[in-house]
Amino acid sequence: MRLPFTLSVLLLPWMVLAAQADPWKLDAAFQAAKPDDLKDIESVPPPAGAIVLFDGKDFRHWVKKNGQNEVKWALKDGAMEIVKGQGNIMTKETFTGRFHLHVEFRVPYEPNGQGQGRGNSGVYVQGRYEVQVLDSYGLQSGKNDCGAIYGVAAPKVNACKAPTVWQSYDIEFTAPKFENGKKIEPARMTVRHNGVLIHDNVPIPVDNTTAGLGGDPATPGPILLQDHGHPVQYRNIWLRPLN
Numbered sequence: 284m285r286l287p288f289t290l291s292v293l294l295l296p297w298m299v300l301a302a303q304a305d306p307w308k309l310d311a312a313f314q315a316a317k318p319d320d321l322k323d324i325e326s327v328p329p330p331a332g333a334i335v336l337f338d339g340k341d342f343r344h345w346v347k348k349n350g351q352n353e354v355k356w357a358l359k360d361g362a363m364e365i366v367k368g369q370g371n372i373m374t375k376e377t378f379t380g381r382f383h384l385h386v387e388f389r390v391p392y393e394p395n396g397q398g399q400g401r402g403n404s405g406v407y408v409q410g411r412y413e414v415q416v417l418d419s420y421g422l423q424s425g426k427n428d429c430g431a432i433y434g435v436a437a438p439k440v441n442a443c444k445a446p447t448v449w450q451s452y453d454i455e456f457t458a459p460k461f462e463n464g465k466k467i468e469p470a471r472m473t474v475r476h477n478g479v480l481i482h483d484n485v486p487i488p489v490d491n492t493t494a495g496l497g498g499d500p501a502t503p504g505p506i507l508l509q510d511h512g513h514p515v516q517y518r519n520i521w522l523r524p525l526n
């Protein structure tokens with residue numbers, strides 16, 4: 284069907300807007316540095332002994348940050364998606380000691396956003412130590428970019444894939460150690476981003492990073508995912524205790 288010329292002219296801006304509105308599609312303006320950056324990571328199934336925290340079906344392991352209310356984020360094709368304003372969510376279970384946390388995520392394509400305003404979320408280990416989630420594709424990574432231990436350490440390399448593409452974090456965490464109420468060992472993290480080592484047993488000198496849960500750092504804490512107002516998606520989250 285051919286639309287009359289004037290009608291086409293009127294509709295065009297709306298068609299362009301609608302095309303831009305899908306945050307899960309890159310447009311012609313997006314330039315990838317290499318083809319691999321446009322390829323999803325392969326999902327890693329939970330190994331034996333892992334605690335499955337999210338398998339795409341429901342939020343039964345999760346609760347809102349207040350510890351009471353049910354999660355109002357969306358479920359989409361085996362993933363969870365942040366619904367802006369619904370707030371941070373955290374696991375009902377809490378963890379301490381040493382463990383391996385696996386998280387898969389993808390950030391939306393928000394070409395009009397900048398800096399901390401593109402695909403911002405975060406994975407807080409024990410609710411206190413944030414591994415930043417952000418669209419930092421192609422940037423020189425700083426202490427607040429994707430893969431950073433927020434405000435503490437920049438990733439050794441920028442291992443980001445393009446926005447809209449599935450990525451992974453593998454976080455080996457060691458909780459801080461205390462003796463007679465005094466901290467004798469800081470928390471430590473080794474992080475792989477899409478399989479690339481970005482933090483190697485990095486000590487974390489603080490007891491809480493920005494917007495974390497805080498609380499007594501000697502006590503166990505949950506895994507918390509941040510609502511920073513962007514529709515970031517997560518899937519296949521599991522945690523395996525380490526000795």
Ligand code: MG
Pocket residue numbers: 403404405413415416509511
């Ligand atoms: Mg964040």
